[in-house]
Amino acid sequence: MSGRKNSNNNRRKKVKPKKRKLNRKKIMLLICFLGLFIFGITKLKPEVSQAIKNKDDKPTATQENIKVEEKQFELSDEKKESLEKKYTILVDPGHGGHDKGTQDGTRKIYEKDVALEIGKKVAAKLSKQSDVQVIISRTEDKFISLDDRVKMANVQNVDALVSIHLNAEGGGSSANGVETYYRTGANDGSDKLANRIQETIASYIAIKDRGTREDIYKVIKDARMPAVLVECGFLTNPKESKKLLSEKYQNQLADGISQGVLSFLDEQSKHTKKLTLYKVSFF
């Protein structure tokens, strides 16, 4: 029994220190946890207090929103400015040099010469617009290949290409009037540009309106922008070729062409602005 008692005592003696050890550990752990907790609270405090502040302080949140909205308006203003950049138009008087183009019945009036006169007038009229920059493919009687004309438009990345030509009736002299061509199957606005030019010419001059047509003329086919070819009249028609030599008539044609280009640009600009506003509403 005594042995048992001893062993019991020993057990008790052994158990008690163990309990104390456990308590110390627990206390140490508790202290550690408390320390960490206090440290954590101290560190998190600014964020927590800020979050609470923001949650409670509604006017601040509203001000934040206003700032964001203001930023959005700044963005749209930037876009607006970029929309007000200068448009670049390539005016392209057809033919030139050894390439005379078509001619009248007396073989004295050449397409290259009349096209150059009308082209220079179109360029001069468009240049008067503060937001339009004009490039002209030639200002004198020199040959320029069709490849080079297309290259000029594509490299300069112009907003529209307007090629000026005169028409001819094979074997006849009665055909008359103005017609404007755009690239076959064009979906880049070339057809609209052709329509505007055709409409304005018809409103400026009493001519036979032959309308707009699709074709695959190289200069409009390979251009990577709205591109048209205006056939300003028939040199093979004696009455029309006489008119086409008149500076007044050339000016009227040039007015019609340049006004058509400008109304096309206005339409494009409005369309782009609408798209921009639509995008902004998604912010």
Ligand SMILES: [Zn+2]
């Ligand atoms: Zn031609």
